[in-house]
Amino acid sequence: MDYFTLLGEELGYMVARAELENETCGLKHSYKDPAENHQAIDLLVQKIGNTKTEEATQEIRIPVCAECADALYDDNWVLVYCIYCHKSQWISRRLAKNEYPAGNLIYWTDVCPHCAEVADKPLE
């Protein structure tokens, strides 16, 4: 599980409805119903940094639609978000191969299958 970076115990999401009118969802949707069809209603905010020093080096802000916001609070779904290439993946807890501890609903990673080939150097 050390593949994933998780900073702190708190999930850092909060609502910021201002200026989302022209934003669409920044999370993964299906090909048939792409994220571009989904109006964002919330902003997911997370500070990313060094887990040892707890020093935040960047802040991630992702617009999310109502459907994804629901899923973020749904214990059946785990979101994996790649801070390197900004691709996300929903994982069903029931179908997951890995064990995802209860309560951790979002995993932040700096490498994923999409960028693994290009990101063979560690992030500075």
Ligand SMILES: [Zn+2]
């Ligand atoms: Zn969405």
Ligand SMILES: [Zn+2]
């Ligand atoms: Zn990636």
